[in-house]
Amino acid sequence: MFTVRIQSAPFDAACEAAALSDGRQDVGALVTFTGLCRADDAAPEAGGRLVALTLEHYPGMAEEEIARHVEEARRRWPLMGATVIHRHGRIVPGEPIVLVVTASAHRGAAFAAAEFLMDWLKTSAPFWKQEEREAATGWVDAKAADDDAAGRWDPLP
Protein backbone atom coordinates (compact mmCIF):
# COMPACT_ATOMS: atom_id res chain seq x y z
CA MET A 1 0.00 0.00 0.00
CA PHE A 2 1.43 3.37 -1.03
CA THR A 3 -0.27 6.49 0.31
CA VAL A 4 0.35 10.24 0.15
CA ARG A 5 -1.89 12.57 2.17
CA ILE A 6 -1.88 16.32 2.67
CA GLN A 7 -4.04 17.36 5.60
CA SER A 8 -4.44 20.00 8.29
CA ALA A 9 -5.39 17.53 11.04
CA PRO A 10 -2.76 15.81 13.21
CA PHE A 11 -1.94 12.16 12.51
CA ASP A 12 -1.26 9.09 14.64
CA ALA A 13 2.17 7.77 13.61
CA ALA A 14 1.70 4.41 15.37
CA CYS A 15 -1.62 3.71 13.64
CA GLU A 16 -0.22 4.69 10.26
CA ALA A 17 2.80 2.41 10.72
CA ALA A 18 0.69 -0.52 11.92
CA ALA A 19 -1.52 -0.20 8.84
CA LEU A 20 1.46 -1.04 6.59
CA SER A 21 2.13 -4.41 8.23
CA ASP A 22 -1.34 -5.43 9.44
CA GLY A 23 -2.45 -8.77 8.03
CA ARG A 24 0.82 -9.62 6.29
CA GLN A 25 3.87 -11.66 7.28
CA ASP A 26 6.41 -10.61 4.66
CA VAL A 27 7.30 -7.19 6.13
CA GLY A 28 10.52 -7.48 8.10
CA ALA A 29 11.35 -3.81 8.53
CA LEU A 30 9.10 -0.85 9.24
CA VAL A 31 10.77 2.56 9.55
CA THR A 32 8.73 5.48 10.92
CA PHE A 33 10.00 9.05 10.85
CA THR A 34 8.01 11.88 12.37
CA GLY A 35 9.07 15.50 11.96
CA LEU A 36 7.83 17.75 14.76
CA CYS A 37 7.44 21.48 15.16
CA ARG A 38 10.32 22.31 17.51
CA ALA A 39 10.30 25.18 20.01
CA ASP A 40 13.37 27.31 19.50
CA ASP A 41 14.22 30.40 21.44
CA ALA A 42 15.62 32.99 19.07
CA ALA A 43 17.19 36.11 20.52
CA PRO A 44 14.68 38.92 21.18
CA GLU A 45 16.02 40.87 18.18
CA ALA A 46 15.26 37.81 16.00
CA GLY A 47 11.65 37.73 17.19
CA GLY A 48 11.96 35.69 20.38
CA ARG A 49 10.21 32.44 21.21
CA LEU A 50 8.52 30.46 18.41
CA VAL A 51 4.74 30.50 18.94
CA ALA A 52 3.66 28.55 15.85
CA LEU A 53 4.49 27.60 12.27
CA THR A 54 1.97 28.14 9.48
CA LEU A 55 2.55 25.93 6.45
CA GLU A 56 1.31 27.07 3.06
CA HIS A 57 1.22 24.52 0.24
CA TYR A 58 0.41 24.21 -3.46
CA PRO A 59 -2.71 21.99 -3.50
CA GLY A 60 -2.51 19.30 -6.14
CA MET A 61 1.18 19.74 -6.83
CA ALA A 62 2.11 18.86 -3.23
CA GLU A 63 0.49 15.42 -3.51
CA GLU A 64 1.80 14.85 -7.03
CA GLU A 65 5.38 15.90 -6.25
CA ILE A 66 5.57 13.64 -3.18
CA ALA A 67 4.00 10.78 -5.17
CA ARG A 68 6.70 11.21 -7.85
CA HIS A 69 9.38 10.70 -5.18
CA VAL A 70 7.54 7.70 -3.71
CA GLU A 71 7.55 6.20 -7.23
CA GLU A 72 11.29 6.86 -7.51
CA ALA A 73 11.88 5.27 -4.09
CA ARG A 74 10.03 2.17 -5.32
CA ARG A 75 12.35 1.99 -8.33
CA ARG A 76 15.40 2.24 -6.05
CA TRP A 77 14.43 -0.14 -3.23
CA PRO A 78 12.17 -3.22 -2.86
CA LEU A 79 9.45 -1.51 -0.82
CA MET A 80 6.26 -3.27 0.29
CA GLY A 81 4.55 -0.08 1.33
CA ALA A 82 5.05 3.59 2.15
CA THR A 83 2.95 6.28 3.74
CA VAL A 84 3.76 9.99 3.56
CA ILE A 85 1.61 12.53 5.39
CA HIS A 86 2.39 16.26 5.36
CA ARG A 87 0.31 18.75 7.31
CA HIS A 88 -0.52 22.31 6.34
CA GLY A 89 -1.98 25.19 8.31
CA ARG A 90 -1.02 26.41 11.79
CA ILE A 91 1.07 24.01 13.87
CA VAL A 92 2.37 24.71 17.39
CA PRO A 93 5.60 23.39 18.97
CA GLY A 94 5.32 19.75 19.98
CA GLU A 95 2.85 18.87 17.21
CA PRO A 96 3.80 16.63 14.28
CA ILE A 97 4.30 18.15 10.81
CA VAL A 98 5.38 15.29 8.60
CA LEU A 99 5.32 11.48 8.65
CA VAL A 100 7.23 9.02 6.48
CA VAL A 101 6.71 5.27 6.97
CA THR A 102 8.46 2.70 4.79
CA ALA A 103 8.00 -1.07 4.81
CA SER A 104 10.36 -3.62 3.33
CA ALA A 105 11.67 -7.13 3.93
CA HIS A 106 14.95 -5.81 5.36
CA ARG A 107 15.99 -2.72 7.28
CA GLY A 108 18.52 -1.37 4.76
CA ALA A 109 15.90 -0.59 2.14
CA ALA A 110 13.39 0.75 4.67
CA PHE A 111 15.92 3.12 6.32
CA ALA A 112 17.34 4.32 3.00
CA ALA A 113 13.93 4.92 1.42
CA ALA A 114 12.69 6.86 4.46
CA GLU A 115 15.76 9.09 4.39
CA PHE A 116 15.50 9.56 0.62
CA LEU A 117 11.84 10.60 0.92
CA MET A 118 12.54 13.05 3.75
CA ASP A 119 15.49 14.62 1.91
CA TRP A 120 13.30 15.28 -1.14
CA LEU A 121 10.33 16.42 0.92
CA LYS A 122 12.52 19.16 2.38
CA THR A 123 13.69 20.54 -0.94
CA SER A 124 11.05 19.77 -3.55
CA ALA A 125 7.61 19.33 -1.98
CA PRO A 126 5.84 22.70 -2.46
CA PHE A 127 5.41 23.76 1.18
CA TRP A 128 6.50 27.03 2.77
CA LYS A 129 6.85 27.65 6.51
CA GLN A 130 6.01 30.96 8.09
CA GLU A 131 7.25 31.49 11.64
CA GLU A 132 5.08 33.23 14.17
CA ARG A 133 7.34 34.48 16.97
CA GLU A 134 6.52 36.52 20.06
CA ALA A 135 7.70 39.73 18.44
CA ALA A 136 7.83 39.03 14.69
CA THR A 137 6.41 36.95 11.83
CA GLY A 138 8.43 35.89 8.80
CA TRP A 139 9.04 33.24 6.14
CA VAL A 140 11.62 30.57 6.90
CA ASP A 141 14.64 30.66 4.57
CA ALA A 142 15.59 27.50 2.68
CA LYS A 143 18.73 25.81 4.01
CA ALA A 144 21.70 24.95 1.79
CA ALA A 145 22.25 21.87 4.01
CA ASP A 146 18.87 20.50 2.86
CA ASP A 147 19.85 20.94 -0.80
CA ASP A 148 23.12 19.12 -0.05
CA ALA A 149 21.22 16.26 1.63
CA ALA A 150 18.91 15.82 -1.38
CA GLY A 151 21.82 16.19 -3.82
CA ARG A 152 23.70 13.18 -2.43
CA TRP A 153 21.21 10.77 -4.05
CA ASP A 154 22.62 9.99 -7.47
CA PRO A 155 20.08 10.25 -10.29
CA LEU A 156 18.73 6.94 -11.52
CA PRO A 157 20.03 5.94 -14.97
Add this chain to the structure above:
Amino acid sequence: MKIRYFAWVRERVGVEAEEIELPAGVATLADLAAFLARRGENYAHAFENPRVVRAAIDRVHARPEAPIAGAREIAFFPPMTGG
Protein backbone atom coordinates in the same frame (compact mmCIF):
# COMPACT_ATOMS: atom_id res chain seq x y z
CA MET B 1 -2.81 31.26 -18.95
CA LYS B 2 -3.32 30.95 -15.21
CA ILE B 3 -0.49 32.25 -13.03
CA ARG B 4 -0.32 31.33 -9.33
CA TYR B 5 1.89 32.71 -6.60
CA PHE B 6 2.84 31.25 -3.22
CA ALA B 7 4.38 32.37 0.09
CA TRP B 8 6.31 35.67 -0.07
CA VAL B 9 6.03 35.84 -3.85
CA ARG B 10 2.22 35.85 -3.37
CA GLU B 11 2.44 38.46 -0.61
CA ARG B 12 4.60 40.78 -2.71
CA VAL B 13 2.50 40.44 -5.89
CA GLY B 14 -0.67 40.88 -3.84
CA VAL B 15 -2.85 38.20 -5.48
CA GLU B 16 -2.95 34.40 -5.25
CA ALA B 17 -3.71 33.81 -8.91
CA GLU B 18 -4.55 35.63 -12.13
CA GLU B 19 -5.23 35.03 -15.83
CA ILE B 20 -2.70 36.59 -18.18
CA GLU B 21 -2.59 36.97 -21.96
CA LEU B 22 0.95 36.22 -23.03
CA PRO B 23 2.47 38.80 -25.37
CA ALA B 24 4.52 37.64 -28.35
CA GLY B 25 8.13 36.94 -27.46
CA VAL B 26 7.43 35.46 -24.02
CA ALA B 27 8.61 31.90 -24.66
CA THR B 28 10.25 30.63 -21.47
CA LEU B 29 9.73 30.84 -17.71
CA ALA B 30 12.56 33.37 -17.51
CA ASP B 31 10.83 35.49 -20.21
CA LEU B 32 7.57 35.31 -18.25
CA ALA B 33 9.24 36.34 -14.97
CA ALA B 34 10.88 39.30 -16.74
CA PHE B 35 7.55 40.28 -18.35
CA LEU B 36 5.74 40.09 -14.99
CA ALA B 37 8.48 42.11 -13.25
CA ARG B 38 7.66 45.03 -15.57
CA ARG B 39 3.95 45.07 -14.64
CA GLY B 40 4.33 47.21 -11.52
CA GLU B 41 6.23 47.87 -8.33
CA ASN B 42 4.66 44.90 -6.53
CA TYR B 43 5.77 42.52 -9.33
CA ALA B 44 9.21 44.15 -9.53
CA HIS B 45 9.59 43.53 -5.78
CA ALA B 46 8.52 39.88 -6.07
CA PHE B 47 10.92 39.21 -8.96
CA GLU B 48 13.76 41.52 -7.85
CA ASN B 49 16.08 38.51 -7.59
CA PRO B 50 14.80 36.16 -10.31
CA ARG B 51 17.36 33.47 -9.47
CA VAL B 52 15.70 32.98 -6.07
CA VAL B 53 12.17 32.56 -7.42
CA ARG B 54 11.30 28.96 -8.40
CA ALA B 55 8.59 27.91 -10.83
CA ALA B 56 6.39 25.02 -11.85
CA ILE B 57 4.66 24.36 -15.17
CA ASP B 58 1.41 22.43 -14.82
CA ARG B 59 2.40 21.43 -11.26
CA VAL B 60 5.86 20.09 -12.16
CA HIS B 61 9.10 21.89 -11.19
CA ALA B 62 10.75 23.54 -14.20
CA ARG B 63 13.96 25.46 -14.96
CA PRO B 64 13.99 29.11 -16.10
CA GLU B 65 14.81 28.10 -19.68
CA ALA B 66 11.78 25.77 -19.90
CA PRO B 67 9.34 26.68 -22.72
CA ILE B 68 5.86 27.66 -21.56
CA ALA B 69 3.87 27.26 -24.79
CA GLY B 70 0.78 25.14 -24.17
CA ALA B 71 0.98 25.36 -20.37
CA ARG B 72 -2.33 25.70 -18.51
CA GLU B 73 -0.97 26.81 -15.14
CA ILE B 74 2.33 28.35 -14.12
CA ALA B 75 3.31 28.97 -10.51
CA PHE B 76 6.06 31.11 -8.99
CA PHE B 77 7.26 30.60 -5.42
CA PRO B 78 10.29 30.82 -3.09
CA PRO B 79 12.57 27.82 -2.43
CA MET B 80 10.58 25.17 -0.57
CA THR B 81 10.81 24.90 3.23
CA GLY B 82 8.53 21.96 4.05
CA GLY B 83 9.29 18.71 5.80
